[in-house]
Amino acid sequence: MSRLVVRNGRIIDPAHNLDRICDLAIEDGIIAAIGNDLASNASEEFDASGAIVSPGFIDMHVHLREPGFEHSETIETGSRAAAAGGFTSVCCMPNTLPINDSATVTSYIVDRARRSAVVNVFPIGAITKGSTGEELSAIASMKEAGIVAISDDGRPVMNARLVRRAMEFARSLDLPLIQHCEDVDLSAGGDMHEGLESIRLGLRGISSCSEDVMVARDIILAEVTGARYHVAHISSRRSIELVGDAKERGSNVTAEATPHHFSLADADMLPYDSAYKMKPPLREHRDVESVRNGVADGTIDAIATDHAPHPGDEKMQEFERCPFGIIGLETALALSLEQLYHAGRVNLAHLVRLFTSNPARILSLNRGTLQVGAPGDVTIFGLDHEWVYEAEKSASKSRNTPFSGRLFRGGPLATVVAGRIVWQFNR
């Protein structure tokens, strides 16, 4: 029997309204007990005095690049970056090579994760074959093989009829459909948010309306089909309003936001620095404010990173030639503390919910809680210790982030997966 006791932490489990300072014991990978002065016949102990002990964080949106792009990231290195960010579970998007559009690829990812990952990896299957938007993929077979959602992330499905059919399947299989909302005709050729900054820099724009029209279309289709519909990395003010309205009508609509979209605006970017280039692009200050408010008022359900590794040589080019995306696993909690908790926008229970029980609910994962009998995944984090993020030391294979060198207040201290400490903060 293996046993880990986490001592004297402030245990926060929003799913059960728990917030108390005591011990937590995990036995054989399962939460065994929460209480004062738990027996010390432990094989391992962790002193969490002064720290928060939370259910293991779930990142419902990452790119692990394996199979096919192992020079950018592997399931192993991505999982290590996840652990360093306090995440015990990640959901990987299907845009690998080959695309995860069949049970074979899903099984390969599940198997590689079992062998090499230090955190739980849940694959997301493609909506359409090859994510080309033409023909539905083998969704039911992929579900048997282990996918937890479907999405053509990065290649939004433009054909509304196909989205409707996919939603019908998704509903019957009880899978959420996750959409990267971008009308690619409206955004074609764009490299940054369309607005004063793009005009000033002479870069082609990606308008907010390219996001908004797809969010609006999909909400209508979700209401017609009854499917669970989730908006990935929501970034524009209007899209957040649309999701808020749908929720008020009682629709099955949820949304996630990335830390960069509530931390940075287009005007904050260093001119022509590709560390600031991603989709959706950094938008205007008023959009950033809307994302913060949406997270605070519950319109936005989850924080997800859209961790998108790219090797240095691909990001060291003319801005318009650089690929989209930044890494984000290791800075997500610290940015959330900075922008949301320390800024007084959300309380701790709410913050924890955004990383745990909410994504678990959206994906129907039996996780995101510290209830006795639940999987022994725990994230231990501090609120006030100062540290500087150094991308050069990242566990990820890639370094594409605008946050290198940033001084943070609070962040992950230890990550426990199935009762095993897989990462610890090194002062």
Add this chain to the structure above:
Amino acid sequence: MSSLLDIESLTRHNIEAILARSAQFQPSPGGTFPRLDALRGRTVVNLFFESSTRTRISFEIATKRMGADSVSITAAGSSVAKGESLMDTLNTLSAMRPDAIVMRHSASGAPHFLSRYLPIPIVNAGDGTHEHPTQALLDALTILDRFGRLEGLRVAIIGDILHSRVARSNVHLLSKFGATVVLCGPAPLVPAEMAQIAPGVEIANAIEAAIRDADVIMMLRVQLERLHEPPVSANEYFRFFGLRPEHIELAKPHVIVMHPGPMNRGREISSEVADSQRSAILNQVENGVAVRMAVLERVFSQ
């Protein structure tokens, strides 16, 4: 030594200094440019990743008139055509220790990106749809030749504003000197945000409104190579945004007509106007050499 990447980041004082020095390099009527020794022993690489005739030749002549050696490289036939990255190309060139690089590139911000990593000064000879700083300087010198001032002038810029680096550089420069700039063109090519990038910028829907009481009319080339979806046909364009003799009547009597070249006669400007007394187009070309001499001198003087 300092790079010249754009007009936006220069102060009015910086620009005045360059223009004053440029005026000293202007040839006397019928004469030629002075031949100087100021930059003897220096090597300037003209790196043109995008085709250009007048800007490249203008820089080459300016370099030689300043006594420096120049080497010109065009992208076609170079290692760029073989798939080398911009960074590698520039690192390779840097290893040969030129003293400055004059660069034209189709990507906005390419010189800004490089200047963060290279120790060699870079002169931007046009980057994508961003800026073309020496063009705005030579345009300013041309306007000063006629009016003696920029302040208070009304300058109409007509054409594809969205894709024009000439427009952006001119807007920044003229705004810093207190001129009023009126932008006009087909609506999809004149984004409303252009009116906010600098003070004193207005947008007009019709060419007649833009030209009324103008002191200067700058026509822009229709950049077919950057238009992913031509918003109007050639015929429609000339009818509504082409500059014709009857338009000149609306402007101030002393109005001058400018064009950064190359012109598409019958597309954005009629031959009658291009060849008229009002045209300052060849003065612009002449001033290009003087301005670039001053810019090169500045690169090495700090």
